[in-house]
Amino acid sequence: MAAKENDPPTLILTSLAAGPKHGYALQQDIEAFAGVTLGPGTLYGAITRLEQRGLIEPTESTDERRRPYRITAPGAEALERTLCELRLIVDEGTARLRRLAPLGEQA
Amino acid sequence: MNDRRTIERLLRSYPRAWRERYGAELTALLEDGPLSWGVRLDVVRGGVAQRLRSAGLAGDDLPVREQARSGVLLVLCSWAGFVVAGCGFQKFSEHWKDATPIGARAVPAAAFDTLVAAAAIGTVAVLLGIAICLPAFVWFLRAGGWRLIRGRVLRAAVVTAVTIALTAGGAVWASHLNEAQRNGHDAAYSGAAVVWIAFFVSALGLWTAAAVSAARRLELGLSSLRLEALIAGAVTMAMVVMTICDAIWWVSLASSGARQVVVPASGPMAQITALMVVATALAGTGSARSLRLLSRSA
Numbered sequence: 001m002a003a004k005e006n007d008p009p010t011l012i013l014t015s016l017a018a019g020p021k022h023g024y025a026l027q028q029d030i031e032a033f034a035g036v037t038l039g040p041g042t043l044y045g046a047i048t049r050l051e052q053r054g055l056i057e058p059t060e061s062t063d064e065r066r067r068p069y070r071i072t073a074p075g076a077e078a079l080e081r082t083l084c085e086l087r088l089i090v091d092e093g094t095a096r097l098r099r100l101a102p103l104g105e106q107a
Numbered sequence: 108m109n110d111r112r113t114i115e116r117l118l119r120s121y122p123r124a125w126r127e128r129y130g131a132e133l134t135a136l137l138e139d140g141p142l143s144w145g146v147r148l149d150v151v152r153g154g155v156a157q158r159l160r161s162a163g164l165a166g167d168d169l170p171v172r173e174q175a176r177s178g179v180l181l182v183l184c185s186w187a188g189f190v191v192a193g194c195g196f197q198k199f200s201e202h203w204k205d206a207t208p209i210g211a212r213a214v215p216a217a218a219f220d221t222l223v224a225a226a227a228i229g230t231v232a233v234l235l236g237i238a239i240c241l242p243a244f245v246w247f248l249r250a251g252g253w254r255l256i257r258g259r260v261l262r263a264a265v266v267t268a269v270t271i272a273l274t275a276g277g278a279v280w281a282s283h284l285n286e287a288q289r290n291g292h293d294a295a296y297s298g299a300a301v302v303w304i305a306f307f308v309s310a311l312g313l314w315t316a317a318a319v320s321a322a323r324r325l326e327l328g329l330s331s332l333r334l335e336a337l338i339a340g341a342v343t344m345a346m347v348v349m350t351i352c353d354a355i356w357w358v359s360l361a362s363s364g365a366r367q368v369v370v371p372a373s374g375p376m377a378q379i380t381a382l383m384v385v386a387t388a389l390a391g392t393g394s395a396r397s398l399r400l401l402s403r404s405a
Binding site for chain 1: 125129131132133134135136137139140145146149150151152153154156157166168
């Protein structure tokens with residue numbers, strides 16, 4: 001999985017890490033924590049790929065139209081790998097900015 | 108609640124198998140939120156993307172060999188589209204030498220002859236690709252595959268029979284008309300020509316669809332698929348050459364004084380060239396994808 005903070009699969013896995021959710025709840029949660037609105041087509045395109053790769057799975061539900069999904073163990077591992085990659089970029093970027101600050105002050 | 112019929116129409120952009128699995132959920136989601144034009148566009152885009160993935164033309168949902176096969180079949184479909192453009196080119200290039208000053212014929216003649224040679228090479232390559240599949244096709248039929256493609260083949264055969272009948276009738280009719288009447292000055296004949304074109308394009312499309320339907324089910328080894336991908340690449344190259352030659356021929360004629368040929372045909376020639384460009388671009392996408400995938404696979 002590519003390390004992108006606004007990648008729909010990453011956003012969905014992050015949302016499901018807090019517990020199972022159906023499509024509408026996923027949309028609302030992602031908008032709340034990331035400020036990103038995933039369109040229905042984008043959301044279900046990502047859900048399809050994640051389910052095919054076994055990173056998420058549907059839970060038992062009486063309402064077939066609002067079926068919740070949960071993150072699987074491979075999904076949690078994939079999310080952890082992505083977050084590690086993102087953390088490397090964040091740490092490196094932060095360190096470089098700190099080194100840059102004195103140069104800015106000299107100028 | 109949003110308009111259910113609009114939602115149903117939007118969901119038709121997805122493949123049937125996908126709709127059966129996720130259709131109810133996506134419908135519920137669309138019913139819960141605003142159905143703005145942005146949302147509609149997002150759904151249609153998602154549907155097209157899913158169709159491409161299901162067909163093996165995008166993503167990695169299907170095994171590598173199936174994706175490569177899809178790339179080759181996209182080249183076949185593009186070739187069918189190119190044949191339509193080629194027939195149009197053939198029609199509008201009739202008698203072009205007679206309408207062109209002798210001193211201005213060299214460049215368009217070279218482009219025209221190169222185009223004809225590339226068309227012949229492309230046709231031979233397509234036939235070679237079909238020939239490679241024949242043993243697998245015979246095996247497929249012996250294994251009961253006919254019932255899987257019967258409907259498509261029969262539809263194509265019926266439309267082809269009608270097209271042949273229309274061609275024969277059109278030839279008899281044309282023999283009673285003068286050249287001007289045959290070239291747009293007889294409204295009834297022009298209308299019949301449009302109907303004939305529609306049947307010809309439909310027949311070509313239906314045969315292509317039948318071929319794709321059968322080819323998707325054939326048992327092809329990796330070496331055969333690789334060969335098909337190479338042939339698809341050769342067909343694409345022929346299409347590239349033809350598209351370039353078409354443009355050179357058209358532009359050189361337009362600047363040579365052969366205006367009585369080119370100017371009345373400028374609208375159709377633009378459409379023909381546009382169709383060639385689109386078909387070539389699609390073929391390039393398909394052949395590049397199949398060659399790339401098969402070069403990676405062991």
